[in-house]
Amino acid sequence: MSFNLSDLETHIQAHGAVVRVLVASTKGSAPRDAGATMQVWHGGQSGTIGGGALEHQASLRAREMLTQGTGAMHITQPLGPTLGQCCGGSVTLVFERFSAENLPTTLTRMFTRPVAHDASADIPALLQRRINAAQKAPISPTLTAGWLAESITQNTxxxxxxxxxxxxxxxxxxxxxxxxxxxxxxxxxxxxxxxxxxxxxxxxxxxxxxxxxxxxxxxxxxxxxxxxxxxxxxxxxxxxxxxxxxxxxxxxxxxxxxxxxxxxxxxxxxxxxxxxxxxxxxxxxxxxxxxxxxxxxxxxxxxxxxxxxxxxxxxxxxx
Structure with missing residues (x-):
C-alpha cells in the first residue's frame, strides 16, 4: 500500500484535523500487513489497522494527539497479554496529525519525512540508499532512524x-x-x-x-x-x-x-x-x-x- 494524498485531503476537508495511523512494519503474526492505515478525527474514523484492542488503543492515542496538537510519533506494540491478544507478534505504528496547514502538496513518487522528535535533520543514509535502489518501483513503508518513506499512490x-x-x-x-x-x-x-x-x-x-x-x-x-x-x-x-x-x-x-x-x-x-x-x-x-x-x-x-x-x-x- 502507499500514501494516498487524495484520500487524506478528502478527510481533512470533511473533518478538519486528522490523525493518520500507519502499520509501518510487523513481526510475527499480526492482524494487518505493513501499509494498512486508518484515519481518525474527532467523532469518527475510517479504514482499519486490524480491529480489536490494537485498533481501539490506537484510536484513543490518535484522539489524544488531536486534542494536544501532537505532530507525529511511532510506537512498537507487542500483540500479547497487555492487549488481551494472542497473536504473538508485534506491530510498529506511525501516528501523524495532518490538517490543511501541513498537508503536503508537491509530492511526486515518494513521501519521506521525520516522524520522531529525535530524528536527524537529514534523511538517514541507509534510507536514502533504499529509496535510490527502488528507482521508479514502489516500496512498502520503510521506517529508519525516525524517518519514514512511503510510495505515493499513483498506479491505480x-x-x-x-x-x-x-x-x-x-x-x-x-x-x-x-x-x-x-x-x-x-x-x-x-x-x-x-x-x-x-x-x-x-x-x-x-x-x-x-x-x-x-x-x-x-x-x-x-x-x-x-x-x-x-x-x-x-x-x-x-x-x-x-x-x-x-x-x-x-x-x-x-x-x-x-x-x-x-x-x-x-x-x-x-x-x-x-x-x-x-x-x-x-x-x-x-x-x-x-x-x-x-x-x-x-x-x-x-x-x-x-x-x-x-x-x-x-x-x-x-x-
Whole structure:
C-alpha cells in the first residue's frame, strides 16, 4: 500500500484535523500487513489497522494527539497479554496529525519525512540508499532512524462498470474501500445509479455507453452488465476494437455462445473474441448479485497482489 494524498485531503476537508495511523512494519503474526492505515478525527474514523484492542488503543492515542496538537510519533506494540491478544507478534505504528496547514502538496513518487522528535535533520543514509535502489518501483513503508518513506499512490487500476444494476452496484460497493482501484460506474440514466454510492466512485451517464467506452484508459478493466443485451453486444464490439485490458461480460453460456457468433459476424477473429471472459465471477459462490461481485472482487485482488509482489522491492522493512 502507499500514501494516498487524495484520500487524506478528502478527510481533512470533511473533518478538519486528522490523525493518520500507519502499520509501518510487523513481526510475527499480526492482524494487518505493513501499509494498512486508518484515519481518525474527532467523532469518527475510517479504514482499519486490524480491529480489536490494537485498533481501539490506537484510536484513543490518535484522539489524544488531536486534542494536544501532537505532530507525529511511532510506537512498537507487542500483540500479547497487555492487549488481551494472542497473536504473538508485534506491530510498529506511525501516528501523524495532518490538517490543511501541513498537508503536503508537491509530492511526486515518494513521501519521506521525520516522524520522531529525535530524528536527524537529514534523511538517514541507509534510507536514502533504499529509496535510490527502488528507482521508479514502489516500496512498502520503510521506517529508519525516525524517518519514514512511503510510495505515493499513483498506479491505480481503472475499473469501468457498465450498468448500475444489482451486480454493478454490488461490485462498485465491494471495490470502493479497497486501495488500488479507480472505479467508474456508467449507465444510461441518472435515476438508475444509486445516489448513495461511495464518494470515491466516478459516476457517468450516457445514452450511448458504447460510444463512451472509447474514452476509457487503455489499461482499464471493463465489466459489462447492463440491462440490455444489445447494449452489451455493442460494448463488446467497441471494446474489442480498441486497446484495452480485461473485458468481462455477465451472462450465461447460451448468451456467450450467441455473442461469439455475432461478434464473428461483426468482423472479430476468434482470438480477439477470446479476450472477453464470460461468464464472470465464481460459479461456486452462487448467482446472487453480491456473490457474483465477491467472485469478481476476489479475482481482482489476486491480480493486484501479483502485481504488488512483482514490483515491491522492500516489503515491510524497518529499523
Amino acid at each position: 487500476t481503472p475499473i469501468w462498470i457498465f450498468g448500475a444494476g444489482h451486480v454493478g452496484e454490488a461490485l462498485a460497493r465491494n471495490l470502493a474501500p479497497l486501495a488500488g482501484f479507480d472505479i467508474t460506474v456508467i449507465d444510461t440514466e441518472p435515476a438508475r445509479i444509486p445516489a448513495d454510492l461511495p464518494q470515491n466512485i466516478t459516476v457517468l451517464t450516457a445514452q450511448n455507453m458504447a460510444a463512451l467506452a472509447k474514452h476509457a484508459p487503455d489499461n482499464a478493466q471493463h465489466f459489462i452488465m447492463t440491462m440490455d443485451h444489445a447494449i452489451d453486444l455493442d460494448l463488446c464490439h467497441r471494446l474489442l476494437g480498441k486497446a484495452s485490458g480485461f473485458i468481462g461480460l455477465i451472462g450465461s453460456k447460451t448468451k456467450w455462445a450467441r455473442f461469439q457468433s455475432r461478434l464473428k459476424n461483426l468482423g472479430h477473429t476468434a482470438a480477439d473474441i477470446q479476450r472477453i471472459t464470460c461468464p464472470i465471477g465464481n460459479p461456486n459462490l452462487g448467482k446472487e448479485p453480491q456473490a457474483i461481485a465477491v467472485g469478481i472482487t476476489h479475482a481482482l485482488l489476486l491480480k493486484r497482489t501479483e502485481l504488488e509482489s512483482s514490483t515491491d522491492i522492500y516489503q515491510g522493512q524497518g529499523t
